[in-house]
Amino acid sequence: MIQIQGRDGSISSSPAVSLLNLLQRNSVPIQTICGGRAQCGRCLIRVLKGADKMNKKNQREIIRLQALNAEEDMRLACQSYARGDIEIEIINPGNRADGGTAG
């Protein structure tokens, strides 16, 4: 299960579906511009619990996180998969595709 800081309840995790897709499927607001290609960095999350239940960072994610000066416990939701219980914080809630402005 995935718990999201500041939200009641939890959503089911799947090791085959990225956290970005899981959040979107469950109507949890999270920003994306690149659509999950590790390019925009808007899907940044902080992993509060269960980092050991997640996949290792791939090279594209590492490069993007470095460019963002992200902290060690941060991940790109679009590159992250969970195979157990985790808790996350969404850094940029809200969906840019719904008319957000750049910034």
Ligand code: FES
């Ligand atoms: S959605 Fe753009 S980097 Fe994850």
